[in-house]
Every structure is written in C-alpha cells, then in structure tokens.
Amino acid sequence: MNPIRRALAALAIVAITTVAIAAPPSLSRASVDDMQVQHRIAKIDGLDIFYREAGPADAPTVLLLHGFPTSSHMFRNLIPQLADRYHVVAPDYPGYGNSSAPAADEFDYTFDHLADLIEQFVDQIGLGNYSIYLMDYGAPIGFRLATRHPERVQTLIIQNGNAYDEGIDNDFWQPIKTYWASNDIEDRDALRGLLTLGATKWQYTHGVRNVESISPDTWDHVQPRLDRPGNQEIQLDLFYSYGSNPPLYPEWQEYLRTWQPPTLIVWGKNDPIFPAAGAYPYVNDLPNAELHLLDTGHFALEEDGAVIASLMRDFLARHTGSGS
Numbered sequence: 001m002n003p004i005r006r007a008l009a010a011l012a013i014v015a016i017t018t019v020a021i022a023a024p025p026s027l028s029r030a031s032v033d034d035m036q037v038q039h040r041i042a043k044i045d046g047l048d049i050f051y052r053e054a055g056p057a058d059a060p061t062v063l064l065l066h067g068f069p070t071s072s073h074m075f076r077n078l079i080p081q082l083a084d085r086y087h088v089v090a091p092d093y094p095g096y097g098n099s100s101a102p103a104a105d106e107f108d109y110t111f112d113h114l115a116d117l118i119e120q121f122v123d124q125i126g127l128g129n130y131s132i133y134l135m136d137y138g139a140p141i142g143f144r145l146a147t148r149h150p151e152r153v154q155t156l157i158i159q160n161g162n163a164y165d166e167g168i169d170n171d172f173w174q175p176i177k178t179y180w181a182s183n184d185i186e187d188r189d190a191l192r193g194l195l196t197l198g199a200t201k202w203q204y205t206h207g208v209r210n211v212e213s214i215s216p217d218t219w220d221h222v223q224p225r226l227d228r229p230g231n232q233e234i235q236l237d238l239f240y241s242y243g244s245n246p247p248l249y250p251e252w253q254e255y256l257r258t259w260q261p262p263t264l265i266v267w268g269k270n271d272p273i274f275p276a277a278g279a280y281p282y283v284n285d286l287p288n289a290e291l292h293l294l295d296t297g298h299f300a301l302e303e304d305g306a307v308i309a310s311l312m313r314d315f316l317a318r319h320t321g322s323g324s
Helices: 003-022 029-035 078-082 111-124 138-148 171-182 185-189 197-205 217-226 231-244 246-259 280-285 300-320
Strands: 038-044 047-054 061-065 087-091 130-134 153-158 263-268 290-294
Touching: 038 111, 047 078, 047 111, 061 078, 061 138, 078 087, 078 300, 111 138, 111 231, 130 138, 138 153, 138 246, 153 300, 171 185, 171 231, 185 231, 197 217, 217 231, 231 246, 246 280, 263 280, 263 300, 280 290, 290 300
Parallel strands: 061 087, 061 130, 130 153, 153 263, 263 290
Antiparallel strands: 038 047, 047 087
16 A cells, blocks of 8 residues: 555544544433533523533532632533533622622622522522532532521532631731721722732632643633722622621531531642631531542632542532432
C-alpha cells in the first residue's frame, strides 16, 4: 500500500474509533437529553429567578446553593458530573448571576428574605425531598430551609459553609463584625474593598495548589455583576445581614443533633474566609459525618471539582438509594 493510502486508512480507523467512543450504545437519546443542562427562569414575587437544571426529573434531587460573590455559575462543571443519575437544580439568588437585581432601597436584602424566596422557588418547581449543597452564603440559606422543613432533607453536602462560631473567629471577619456592631457608614464603606476585582481574584486563588488551574472565567463572570450600578449596596446590605446568622447557630446545631442528616463535608482547608476550624465542629454534632479536608482554597470546586464530584456520587449512592 502506498503511503497516501496507508495514511487515509489510518485516519478512517481513528474516525470510526472516535465515533464509537463519543456515542456509546448504553446512552439512549432520552438519557443524553436528561444530562443536558437547561437554563430556566422561575417567577417568584415578581422577580426572575434564574436556575440551571439537569438530570432525570424522577431521580434524587440535589439542590446546589451558591456562595458570595458568585452564582450557579460556580456549579457549571459539577452539574454534568452528577446529571446522569441525579436531578440537579442550582438557582441564582436575587442580586446574583442572571436573576433579577432590584435596587437595595426596593428590596430587602437579608438572609431571611433570600431563604423565603428560595423556599418559594423550591415549592414552585415541585421539589419534594432533596439533598442540599451548602457553600458560603448557601449555608445560612440552606440551614434556614432545613430547620423549616427537616423532613425534606435527605442529605447535606457542606463545602466551606459555616454553622459554628469557630468558623468566623479569624482576622477576615473582624471588620465585618465591627460593622455588625455599629452599622455606621464608615464601617460599611470600609468593606467596599471586598467588592473589587483584586478581592474577587483573591477569593478564587488564595490557598490553591496551582493558580494556573483556576480559570479567569470565574472572575470574568463575577466582577461585571458586582460592578453593576447599585450592586455594591446590595452586597453591603448582605454583609450586614450576615450578622443575623451567628445567633441562629444554636438552632442549626440542634437540628443537626436531632435529625442526624447524612452529611458529607468537603472543605478547602486553605480558605482564609471559612477556615478548617469551622469544619471540625460538625463532627461533634454529626458523629457519622464524612469529613474530607482538601488542599485548596475557598472555591474548592475550581481546583478539586472532580474529587468532590466523585465523593458526592459515592456518598449520594449510599444515602439516597440511587445506585452507584
């Protein structure tokens, strides 16, 4: 065979092999469609609540609750890693991502109010029982849902989400605690530096093993939304409202002790905002919790997303009856 024919034959074999790998016969058209992430809007109290949804509607549900200053965008890579076997839903809170962002003087930006809206969202789209992924701001929202409806919660996945005083006993929180105590304009203005591009990049990169593994798509998505006119006031209102969470910690801890929800803790141990000191107390109240400290930072999914997805699949299979 001459060299040209030999090369063409080799290319044909590669093409056939590639097609076979890309479309395994075990995947039906319906299952492929289920795994496709859908981008939807729910109308709640006159607001557009954007959410990502994927997976079979009759599969166990995982509700993904994002942190500050991001949105459901933080779950963009995790959702496809779960959607073959789980019904995955990730909303954006008002003021974040692609949801409505009414001005701070037109909307009550408090954690109580955000939890009310997410509770309405859960009811409106018809979620019954679910697992909750709690990260950063998602923790105070998710724990409010859990204490209101403990019977609905199948499992908890906690990733750098706090429910203990030990988790906010560090230098990062001191100026925020000062603002809680005073509610003065000077203390409020002192926190505006947390809303800059430099601070956003720092949240994504501090404590990671390899900065080059962190995509600039993260801050390129987040910062333009933080920079929208009026959005700083939204964020500063929520910084102040975060002070409403520590008084609820005893209630949340009692929920954990009483209900003993199966819990997976996947925590970026190098997080300067919610350090590992906030992860350990969970095990005191949940002796069967599975604790994994990961050698990464605040947004652990960015560097260890595959690890977290694998741990979640194993954990959820054992506790939701979904198989492996």
